[in-house]
Amino acid sequence: MKDSSDYLREAAEYIAEHGHHKGSYEHWSAGAEHPVTCALGAxxxxxxxxxxxxxxxxxxxxLLGSHLERExxxxxxxxxxxxxxIPIWNDAPERTAEDVILAMKRAAEDE
Known part of the structure; x- marks a missing residue:
């Protein structure tokens, strides 16, 4: 059975594969098979x-929020x-997809 760490790793992989979004949970581009997502959307x-x-x-x-607090x-x-x-952190102008992916992976390791 999957746990929160598994879901965080999967969400990080989702963003790495499909892209990072700011401003809403997800955004569909014309012709896309999958939307780009924010941290919570993933x-x-x-x-x-x-x-x-x-x-x-x-x-x-x-679990992600607790990690972000500790950091x-x-x-x-x-x-x-x-x-x-989490959305405020995700949507910050300086926030990159790599930041989000790394935070999710580190949060998964914290558990």
């Missing part, structure tokens, strides 16, 4: 979850799962 695709709370998506996103890349709020800050 997690939604690989987990198959569409909701924000509970389930595989939530747990994998929480000082998003603010830390005691007792709050940092899902809302």
């Amino acid at each position: 997690l939604r695709r690989v987990t198959g979850d569409r909701g924000m709370m509970g389930g595989r998506f939530y747990e994998a996103a929480a 000082g890349l998003i603010p830390r709020y005691e007792g709050v799962v940092p899902l809302s800050h």
Whole structure:
């Protein structure tokens, strides 16, 4: 059975293969077989979850958020799962696909 680390690795692979997006979960280009996605969009695709709370998506996103907090890349709020800050981090002008892929892989290793 897959765990959150597996989903993070799969999401990193998805972005590496199909591209990184900012501003929404995903974007379809004309004629594309797969959309480009942001960090959370890739997690939604690989987990198959569409909701924000509970389930595989939530747990994998929480693991990524916790990693980003520990690295000082998003603010830390005691007792709050940092899902809302992942899009802000993902969409930062300086953020690259490589940054997102690396953070997902490192978060998967942290578990």
